[in-house]
Amino acid sequence: MDGWWSLGGALFLLIATLLTLYFYKINWIKDLRLEGNGKKVLANHLDSKKRKLGKLPPVYPNGWFALLESYQLGKKEVKHVAALGQNFAIYRTDNGTVRILDAYCPHLGANMAEGGRVKGDCLECPFHGWQFRGSDGQCAYIPYADKIPHIAKTKTWKCCEANEIIFVWYHAEGLQPHWEPQTISQVSTRAWRYRGRNEFLINCHIQEVAENGADLAHLSAVHGPPIFSSKVTNYLSSFARHSWSNVNWTPHNSYLEFQESEDTGSKKPDGENLRHRAYMTLRHRLILFEKFKVMHLDVDVQQVGPGYVELMMHTPLGSMCIFQTVTPMEPLLQKVTHVMYSPRYLAPYASMLFLGECLMFERDVAIWNRKKFEKQPLLVKEDKSILAYRRWYAQFYSQHSLSYHSAMRSLQW
């Protein structure tokens, strides 16, 4: 009898995999600002105009934000990215260094990322050929002038490259970075290889995306039904569910010490300051026929600052990881990417898990796209991590962090 159950289980998994691959093909990279097409798009658009904003926190937190993935910027290439209320000209010099300058040239305002050329460490403006140094923004050359005025300078942005992602440092008070995203050795040594990426554009406040990690109760409601459930497969899905247990969200100890020292007015603790980090653990099992537990997956999640998350996934066959980046392209428009790495021998399994992650994430997106930000949520005791998360996240706002309305004003012509 057990043999029949196992055969049934295997058949079930095979059908589930085929169905998920089918959905995967359709949903690979998708702009989920407006779902569907034709009349549905119009209806959603009208809906979004009626949507309530709620009382929002500032829209651009302080921290490192992903602008590009490393492969998207070759040597001597320049790209324009508009995010965080800024226009960035991002370029890579011949020796591989990434530089970021304000895209608009201080001479007559041309966008240097559109047609500009990389000359050594400098970026040359396409309009009159002025060249600006990537290291300090100083104008180093004007092709038709004898003298370079010392005020001929443009703004430079601190950047770093970790885990094949290019980050920019944004701080509303202009402070220098006191932490950086760390490189994961399995990725830098190429022991783990690239397995795939996805990209979403989501209409919500940046804080909502990572709040998911501290919102333990949504896991069964949103991520309980199997990933392949649909009208066609509802019959199959009644035999399977995802179970999430061992769920826990906690900020790094140094944040708790920092909070305590703030509360008591005592001296801030010395030592390594990792209060920009928070941790989450969860354990996944796919339960078949309420009897078999398959697809064992233990996930260690690290939230690193306001816009970057590392997910380490441990399976009985080995470990792999997903990097999630969240960058505000506009005050309420987040670009979210996921990039996956795994050892070579795990490639097919990693691709299947990545597909599951994409489909699960789409469920969150559907909610984020339509919800309002609830500043004073009506919570029960079991929701307490959400408040802890919000207190932790507040460290990324400062006196001059832009409100929604001032950020919108600065985007208008």
Ligand code: FES
């Ligand atoms: S506008 Fe850039 S050199 Fe003139």
Ligand SMILES: [Fe+2]
């Ligand atoms: Fe979620």
